[in-house]
Amino acid sequence: MEQQKNRIWFWLINGLIALVVLIFIIQNWGKVSFNFLGLRLEGYGFLVFLVIFLLGFLSGWLWAYFRGRKKRRDTKQQAETYHLEE
Helix, strand or coil, rough: HHHHHHHHHHHHHHHHHHHHHHHHHHHHHCEEEEEECEEEEEEHHHHHHHHHHHHHHHHHHHHHHHHHHHHHHHHHHHHHHHHCCC
16 A cells, blocks of 8 residues: 555656646747857757756766765775674
8 A cells, every 4th residue: 555655656746747847848949049168059948958957967976876886885895894803
């Protein structure tokens, strides 16, 4: 029963996110220009925002990945040290 409730919440939240994204795409369908460090890009608004979002997601994922990798390495070193002391 608990899994079914969690599944319902999962689909409800994902449905709301999909609705918000769809509204965002419809409202930002027009062309926009984007200037960054002398580079001028033109494209549909939702595509520009999507690329920016994906770059932010990628940087956050890389940050978490390398941080977790360091923690795993430290934990492994502590476990090896513990075995040596026994």
